[in-house]
Amino acid sequence: MSGPLTQRIRNFSIIAHIDHGKSTLADRLMELTGTVTAREMQAQLLDDMELERERGITIKAKAVSMHYTAKDGNRYLLNLIDTPGHVDFSYEVEKSLEACEGALLLVDASQGVEAQTVANAHLAEVAGLAMIPVLNKVDLPTAQPDEAAMEIENAICLPAEDCLHCSAKTGVGVDDVLEAIVERVPPPEGQSEAPLQALIFDSFFDDYRGVVIYCRIVNGTLEKRQRIWMPGTKTAYEVLEVGHMKPAMQPRDKLSAGEVGYLISNIKRLDDVVVGDSILIEKGERAEPLPGFKRPKPMVFCGLFPTNAGDFDDLRKALDKLKLNDSSFSYEPESSDALGFGYRCGFLGLLHMAIVQERLEREDNMDLVQTAPTVVYQIQLDDGSEREVHSPSELPDGSQIRAMLEPIVKLSIMIPAESIGSVMRLATDRRGRYVTTEVIGHNRQMLTFEIPLAEIIYDFHDKLKSVTRGYGTMDYELIEYRQGNLVPLRVMVNGEDVDALCTIVHRDDAERRGREVIQALRKEIPRQMFQIPIQAAIYGKIVARENIRALSKNVTAKCYGGDISRKRKLWEKQKKGKKRMKMVGNVEIPQKAFLAVLKSDD
Amino acid sequence: MHTPFCVVKCGYCDFNSYAGVDDDAVQAVLSAMLDELRLRARGLRPRTVFVGGGTPTWLGAQRLAGFLKDMAAIVDLSGVEEFTCEANPESATAETLQLAVGQGVTRFSIGAQSFDRERLNFLDRPHSAEDTMGAFAAARATGAAVNLDLIFGLPGETMEQWLSDLSTALDCGPDHLSCYALTYERGTPLHARRARGEVRAAPEERTRDMLLETRAVLGDAGYDAYEISNYARPEQACLHNLNYWHGGAYIGIGPGAASHRSGRRSTNVRALGTYLRWVRDRQCACDDAETLSPERRCREAIWLALRVVQGAHLDTITNLTGIDPRVLVGAEIAAAIDAGHCELVRGALRLLPAGLPFADGIAADFL
Ligand code: SF4
Numbered sequence: 001m002s003g004p005l006t007q008r009i010r011n012f013s014i015i016a017h018i019d020h021g022k023s024t025l026a027d028r029l030m031e032l033t034g035t036v037t038a039r040e041m042q043a044q045l046l047d048d049m050e051l052e053r054e055r056g057i058t059i060k061a062k063a064v065s066m067h068y069t070a071k072d073g074n075r076y077l078l079n080l081i082d083t084p085g086h087v088d089f090s091y092e093v094e095k096s097l098e099a100c101e102g103a104l105l106l107v108d109a110s111q112g113v114e115a116q117t118v119a120n121a122h123l124a125e126v127a128g129l130a131m132i133p134v135l136n137k138v139d140l141p142t143a144q145p146d147e148a149a150m151e152i153e154n155a156i157c158l159p160a161e162d163c164l165h166c167s168a169k170t171g172v173g174v175d176d177v178l179e180a181i182v183e184r185v186p187p188p189e190g191q192s193e194a195p196l197q198a199l200i201f202d203s204f205f206d207d208y209r210g211v212v213i214y215c216r217i218v219n220g221t222l223e224k225r226q227r228i229w230m231p232g233t234k235t236a237y238e239v240l241e242v243g244h245m246k247p248a249m250q251p252r253d254k255l256s257a258g259e260v261g262y263l264i265s266n267i268k269r270l271d272d273v274v275v276g277d278s279i280l281i282e283k284g285e286r287a288e289p290l291p292g293f294k295r296p297k298p299m300v301f302c303g304l305f306p307t308n309a310g311d312f313d314d315l316r317k318a319l320d321k322l323k324l325n326d327s328s329f330s331y332e333p334e335s336s337d338a339l340g341f342g343y344r345c346g347f348l349g350l351l352h353m354a355i356v357q358e359r360l361e362r363e364d365n366m367d368l369v370q371t372a373p374t375v376v377y378q379i380q381l382d383d384g385s386e387r388e389v390h391s392p393s394e395l396p397d398g399s400q401i402r403a404m405l406e407p408i409v410k411l412s413i414m415i416p417a418e419s420i421g422s423v424m425r426l427a428t429d430r431r432g433r434y435v436t437t438e439v440i441g442h443n444r445q446m447l448t449f450e451i452p453l454a455e456i457i458y459d460f461h462d463k464l465k466s467v468t469r470g471y472g473t474m475d476y477e478l479i480e481y482r483q484g485n486l487v488p489l490r491v492m493v494n495g496e497d498v499d500a501l502c503t504i505v506h507r508d509d510a511e512r513r514g515r516e517v518i519q520a521l522r523k524e525i526p527r528q529m530f531q532i533p534i535q536a537a538i539y540g541k542i543v544a545r546e547n548i549r550a551l552s553k554n555v556t557a558k559c560y561g562g563d564i565s566r567k568r569k570l571w572e573k574q575k576k577g578k579k580r581m582k583m584v585g586n587v588e589i590p591q592k593a594f595l596a597v598l599k600s601d602d
Numbered sequence: 603m604h605t606p607f608c609v610v611k612c613g614y615c616d617f618n619s620y621a622g623v624d625d626d627a628v629q630a631v632l633s634a635m636l637d638e639l640r641l642r643a644r645g646l647r648p649r650t651v652f653v654g655g656g657t658p659t660w661l662g663a664q665r666l667a668g669f670l671k672d673m674a675a676i677v678d679l680s681g682v683e684e685f686t687c688e689a690n691p692e693s694a695t696a697e698t699l700q701l702a703v704g705q706g707v708t709r710f711s712i713g714a715q716s717f718d719r720e721r722l723n724f725l726d727r728p729h730s731a732e733d734t735m736g737a738f739a740a741a742r743a744t745g746a747a748v749n750l751d752l753i754f755g756l757p758g759e760t761m762e763q764w765l766s767d768l769s770t771a772l773d774c775g776p777d778h779l780s781c782y783a784l785t786y787e788r789g790t791p792l793h794a795r796r797a798r799g800e801v802r803a804a805p806e807e808r809t810r811d812m813l814l815e816t817r818a819v820l821g822d823a824g825y826d827a828y829e830i831s832n833y834a835r836p837e838q839a840c841l842h843n844l845n846y847w848h849g850g851a852y853i854g855i856g857p858g859a860a861s862h863r864s865g866r867r868s869t870n871v872r873a874l875g876t877y878l879r880w881v882r883d884r885q886c887a888c889d890d891a892e893t894l895s896p897e898r899r900c901r902e903a904i905w906l907a908l909r910v911v912q913g914a915h916l917d918t919i920t921n922l923t924g925i926d927p928r929v930l931v932g933a934e935i936a937a938a939i940d941a942g943h944c945e946l947v948r949g950a951l952r953l954l955p956a957g958l959p960f961a962d963g964i965a966a967d968f969l
Binding site: 563565566574 | 846858861892902905962966
């Protein structure tokens with residue numbers, strides 16, 4: 001067989017909130033279609049990185065092809081394209097969805113619709129996908145399928161009666177999901193005879209084979225030994241291998257219009273491939289590039305510094321290595337008076353940042369000090385020039401600044417009705433401007449705000465979770481840059497200006513933020529053998545100050561019964577904690593203190 | 603010898619001890635301990651013996667004496683220079699102590715902790731000050747050396763209150779005093795109470811002052827502060843404990859007991875049932891062991907020896923571990939001296955009075 005007819009192909013993805021069971025459903029689909037036997041099945045096959053498994057999300061999209069014989073007796077090729085489950089990767093989600101004709105909208109029957117699900121459903125709608133609402137975990141005693149179906153109808157405009165019921169865990173109802181994919185998702189359109197046009201929706205780096213691209217053939221065919229051209233990066237390659245993912249790579253002679261698969265050329269660096277770029281033929285009648293291509297820009301920056309100056313080289317190597325597998329993050333050398341040499345790193349969002357840092361610490365065994373994350377500010381100077389600032393310490397002298405602009409996002413928050421008051425307060429306290437409320441279910445509402453990104457990048461999500469007792473979910477998208485009355489808040493520890501503790505705050509909040517920062521630092525910086533004054537200042541004016549009293553005693557130990565190992569291990573552990581501190585002047589400042597400057601204590 | 607039984611469990615205690623164990627289980631544990639002793643120390647000729655726990659006197663006169671007798675049949679006690687038995691006031695009867703001395707005990711360590719009813723109550727101690735006085739007199743009457751254990755730095759305790767405890771203890775005229783600051787150990791009820799905000803730890807300044815005052819008072823009374831928490835009349839320092847600080851070898855028998863030999867440290871399993879099974883089935887109760895590299899051993903040696911008045915004798919540590927501390931932790935040594943916390947005297951690194959309040963932190967810098 002030379003490849004299934006286009007009519008028998010279904011390309012689809014699964015849209016779901018974290019924990020709503022996407023990976024489990026994907027596993028079940030693969031098992032039922034015999035793509036992977038139960039024995040081969042590891043839990044959450046698609047989420048193959050340890051970190052991602054722990055966080056319960058899939059970060060990188062992947063694709064898997066499954067054969068399924070439907071009730072109509074025909075054999076179909078179902079291509080499941082996995083989408084990243086987090087707001088930081090919304091551009092990648094968009095591109096993955098564009099590679100499909102349909103999407104399963106998976107909603108946990110006891111949790112209901114979440115903000116992120118709505119956001120991704122909108123993306124799917126824009127991409128013109130057929131959507132199949134599926135209620136998962138209907139076997140749980142807490143399941144409220146009717147309520148959840150109503151929410152889907154209200155929030156996403158899909159008729160409640162169209163909802164399928166299943167339990168990905170037990171397998172109940174999963175057959176119906178397979179049938180629905182065949183019936184309700186249209187087959188791909190596209191001409192195999194037309195000139196080649198393919199969409200890159202993901203890529204990864206394989207140690208042996210270099211960069212592997214996942215693509216969707218929109219028109220034409222992609223064949224071995226073909227010369228291809230990528231307009232986004234303006235590069236040409238020869239195709240070495242194409243094939244399907246089952247989920248292991250299975251080479252084929254060619255991929256035709258409507259198909260999804262992988263492509264290997266001689267591409268050395270992940271950076272040379274950009275999601276959303278097109279694959280065209282190099283010579284001859286070349287088709288137009290697919291629309292909507294852009295390079296995602298980092299939205300959040302922070303400094304990463306090795307705790308021991310001697311590890312700088314190792315940090316560079318570790319970042320190089322990481323970049324091989326994650327082209328969306330950026331880094332450049334930075335030096336700080338307080339922290340020495342390190343890197344200024346840019347991330348798509350906060351989760352992305354947390355993942356990168358954890359990976360560095362875990363895989364490369366690095367001890368890092370991370371500075372408080374910051375957004376990108378646009379500065380207009382008196383001489384008419386403009387520049388972007390990725391770090392508060394780069395801020396030019398106040399007198400030269402004509403205007404400072406900051407990124408504003410549209411923030412959607414899905415919450416139970418009873419927490420409206422506290423969420424309103426949370427958002428407006430952080431300079432959020434209320435836009436609308438939409439009623440989604442009988443006890444669920446979606447609030448929309450316009451809010452500076454800087455106000456939500458640190459602990460906003462945690463705060464939201466706590467005021468909604470875990471039920472609130474959020475999603476955001478950048479709308480524009482707006483001018484704000486912003487000032488740098490500088491921090492002095494023991495008389496020394498610590499650049500890495502500087503933050504940019506709104507002028508009206510500056511005094512309050514100053515006090516909060518000083519309070520937080522007072523808690524985080526351990527008492528040392530001398531008194532340490534800490535102060536916060538705006539343009540030279542002290543707005544808050546505190547003293548950390550000198551340490552007076554730490555002698556307690558007894559080594560009863562000679563159990564010395566236990567005592568020693570305790571101390572060794574404490575010492576390890578100490579290693580994560582940075583000596584600034586003669587004061588030891590722990591890692592947590594550098595982040596505490598963004599914490600709001602309310 | 604770690605006998606893991608007490609009449610009640612004190613709220614601050616994180617030793618491996620259990621209250622309310624029934625007689626059969628006690629018997630089983632004691633005989634398993636003798637089995638373990640046979641397996642690990644038959645014919646050994648120890649220099650010091652320490653029977654602790656737990657509360658050895660909780661066993662009662664007959665059971666304790668019988669146990670000590672069985673012990674003496676396994677190891678050779680002819681070379682013993684010090685044989686300590688812990689005794690708690692509520693169970694340290696004249697008979698029990700007398701019989702113990704009959705089995706070779708030369709020193710009693712009495713868990714007095716305080717002489718104040720309220721403070722004893724706070725510590726969940728099941729005895730009164732009078733019990734302690736009685737126990738002390740009974741111990742004295744046997745002719746054995748006597749130590750009193752005291753705890754200071756309780757929440758709300760004033761300097762006067764502590765000094766009054768201390769002088770009551772001094773009035774007894776013990777040969778040795780152990781004065782520990784109250785610590786909040788993870789997993790104890792006291793720790794949980796502090797976490798819930800029910801009790802508030804004493805301010806550090808106060809416990810520091812108490813520590814310094816204790817040294818002054820006891821120094822005047824003729825007790826040498828030979829270790830951070832331990833004070834002794836001349837020639838009465840506890841050899842058994844000094845051996846711990848000097849990195850010596852010892853065999854710990856019983857549930858949760860710790861052992862050390864040439865850089866190999868091991869700890870027995872703590873749970874009684876598992877201990878019984880392991881001794882019976884595997885002939886070994888060891889749950890956790892580590893063999894220190896010469897380097898870590900050297901670090902550990904300094905960390906431990908800094909607690910003792912003579913300090914860490916660098917050549918001795920070099921001989922013991924094969925690593926010269928001056929090479930391995932030269933920078934740390936220099937820093938401690940620069941900071942005025944330590945001094946180097948006749949080849950030994952010692953804590954200076956200025957460093958005393960930070961002893962733990964300073965010593966841990968060498969780890
Ligand atoms: S008497 Fe001693 S060993 Fe027993 S519970 Fe109290 S402190 Fe712990």
